[in-house]
Amino acid sequence: MLHATATAQEKRGALRSALADGDRLLRWPGAFNPLGARLIEDKGFEGVYVSGAVLSADLGLPDIGLTTLTEVAGRAGQIARMTNLPTLVDADTGFGEPMNVARTVQVLEDAGLAGCHIEDQVNPKRCGHLDGKQVVPLADAVQRVRAAADARRDGDFLVMARTDVRAVEGFDAAIERARAFVDAGADAIFPEAMRSLAEFEAVANAVDVPVLANMTEFGKSELFTVSQLQDAGVRIVIYPVTLLRVAMGAVERGLDEITAAGTQAALVPDMQTRARLYELVDYAGYNAFDAEIFTYRP
Numbered sequence: 001m002l003h004a005t006a007t008a009q010e011k012r013g014a015l016r017s018a019l020a021d022g023d024r025l026l027r028w029p030g031a032f033n034p035l036g037a038r039l040i041e042d043k044g045f046e047g048v049y050v051s052g053a054v055l056s057a058d059l060g061l062p063d064i065g066l067t068t069l070t071e072v073a074g075r076a077g078q079i080a081r082m083t084n085l086p087t088l089v090d091a092d093t094g095f096g097e098p099m100n101v102a103r104t105v106q107v108l109e110d111a112g113l114a115g116c117h118i119e120d121q122v123n124p125k126r127c128g129h130l131d132g133k134q135v136v137p138l139a140d141a142v143q144r145v146r147a148a149a150d151a152r153r154d155g156d157f158l159v160m161a162r163t164d165v166r167a168v169e170g171f172d173a174a175i176e177r178a179r180a181f182v183d184a185g186a187d188a189i190f191p192e193a194m195r196s197l198a199e200f201e202a203v204a205n206a207v208d209v210p211v212l213a214n215m216t217e218f219g220k221s222e223l224f225t226v227s228q229l230q231d232a233g234v235r236i237v238i239y240p241v242t243l244l245r246v247a248m249g250a251v252e253r254g255l256d257e258i259t260a261a262g263t264q265a266a267l268v269p270d271m272q273t274r275a276r277l278y279e280l281v282d283y284a285g286y287n288a289f290d291a292e293i294f295t296y297r298p
Ligand SMILES: C[C@](O)(C(=O)O)[C@H](CC(=O)O)C(=O)O
Pocket: 050, 051, 052, 053, 054, 063, 090, 126, 127, 128, 129, 214, 216, 217, 219, 240, 241
């Protein structure tokens, strides 16, 4: 009932152990709502991702850094509390200067997240798979990462540094930044918009911290399988917008069906049932709680 039974510290500790444990790839789909996080856990995934692109899209906004820290921490916290899995949130550029980045990390810690990623784009940022991105100079990017790493109060909160430099200055610059971010205290690296599996592998070989692969659709990276990524030495894979795209595709088809047929009846077999929904929100658990409290009989 009320869902996560593990504390934020326990989730962070479990994530650290999972990352320390051999070379298993952790799969983290993006949850577009709290209920989705519950389903991700139920289906046996290892973690939950909260995407900035999804969070913006959910508010009807493009992913160009318009969301605020309060919005991001609020939504990510709602999602994290629904699952015992660790939840990693996209903190974009950290919401400002290094001091803002420090505050961002503490607010996200307080919201129950297991970690966040901070990227080296300029403000206003862009989706990492679009053209025309810009990055801040390496020294500024390093300051962001150092501020994030120094600000956390729980040493297990995962500070992941993302570099978008691949598309701007090329692959060698991505390796250089990955190494510099690890030196500045990054616990993991997110090399954005890699062009091939070999590039992921080279980043994984260049740093001694876990590397994440972003398997976003309609982007610059091919959609590699779990075993391909694992063989390349990648430790975490995110499917950031996948579930939102799947759901919104179904919503569009559903609306068209109601218009065409005058009823939603044909959609029912594809719907999540009332029973399954109640199972996910643990309706029975709440009923049992009530039954224990209200034990009186007329
Ligand atoms: C990972 C990402 O930062 C996100 O916000 O989910 C996006 C995903 C996307 O827009 O497809 C990204 O910049 O790659």
